[in-house]
Amino acid sequence: MSKPKFAMYWSGSCGGCEIAVINIHEKILDVDANFDIAFWPVAMDAKVKDVEALEDEEILLCLWNGSIRNEENEHMAHLMRKKSKLLVSFGSCATEGCVPGLGNLFPVAELIDTAYTTLTTDNPDNIRPQTVTQVPEGEITIPAMKDRVHTLAQIVDVDYFMPGCPPESHQIAAVIDLVIEVLQGKAELPPKGAVIGAGHSTVCEECPRQRNLKAIKAFRRIQDVAPLDPELCILEQGVPCNGPATRSGCKARCPSVGAQCIGCYGPAEGVVDYGARLITAFASVIDSRDPEEIEQILDGIPDPTGQFYRFNLADSLFQAGAPAFKKNEV
């Protein structure tokens, strides 16, 4: 009997999700024992035409990581959706847009200008990438950038969401175990659209630090607070910590070792807009009633939009900054 097929594809992302999957150590043998790997460009050689040759829904499980940044990403998203029975939006880029999503604050032309004209870029002829280029052998094309970054679910129908930048390896292992148990008839799949491989509360809930009433007179960057109290809530010490709005599941890795939560697990359950929830959380701990003093305290957060939407802009209520809606004028 042939084994069910497994696929993993990356689009606009850094590759950390792939590493996280490899990082499940000997569990990866379970994947091999139970699945036939149909397509996984990072780990093995297979071509897009091999996937195109498959029957619809022949791939049982496809983990998709990466945001939809260009036309190729979008094309592949439609292809993998067609060929996969279970499509999992894997990691923060696919689920929320993540750091690539911050590109939504600028028009594409400006992003390209920045990339090709910085001081460290040697580009005297001011060359820009072209989608179509004529060479002696013929015409070559590269995919065009889309006006803005989308999440996977904004482009195709997604079955499950797995947050994290990247998802924690123990969570990945648990999800793979679950799918194997489902195959063996020992467990049932969660309802479609569910968030898997993560907790149901906030990072604060898992955080071992002591929490008291928060009353903050100044926000400071973590390197400016020395030394950070190892026992006390980080936000209480005036360092912007995204824990109050971030989904649990990582065992509060960062706060436990003295770094603030930056929110890579995305919005906690029930949060409509991650940034809005953080605005509530941060504003409510400010210990002042005087608008001028509040403004001074807020100056301690130099880039509030980046602070609150570092991982979540493409999936927020606004989805993008105003400039991204201007059409691509490269």
Add this chain to the structure above:
Amino acid sequence: MSEQFEPVIICFTCNWCSYRAADLAGTARMHYAPNVRLVRLMCSGRLDPTFIMKALSGGADGVLITGCHPGECHYIEQNYKAQSRWLLLRRVLKGLGIAPERVKLTWTSASEGTKLTKDINSFVEEIRDQGPLAWHKNLQQEKQEKSQHNPQQTPVEVTA
């Protein structure tokens, strides 16, 4: 320009003061611009920035927040919380490219029907000057393009 732009404005009012002020304006037959849609909350402190973002991304051109005067909150100090949130929200909106002036906070007590109508009218004019916020239109356009080539799928079942 053939027609005058009529902004859509959502106004969040506090049950204890500004909503009463709007009531008073009504019984006293004061007039205010019809561009505004009142939403009654128990307190300006109930105002989650999500509401404002939802309004702006869903078609509103401006949001007016009204609360009790400082020191007069029915729940002691929740209007101060609203004030802090509003100040922080303005900074985030600016980062997104939305003029912070599109979200305004005013204090109105239950007896200030005149002040409320004046605040609403002047805010409507301010937003009229700002012009439409095209967010909703942009998002809708994309949604339509998406639905054209992406029919919804039915839930799947997996068997061994």
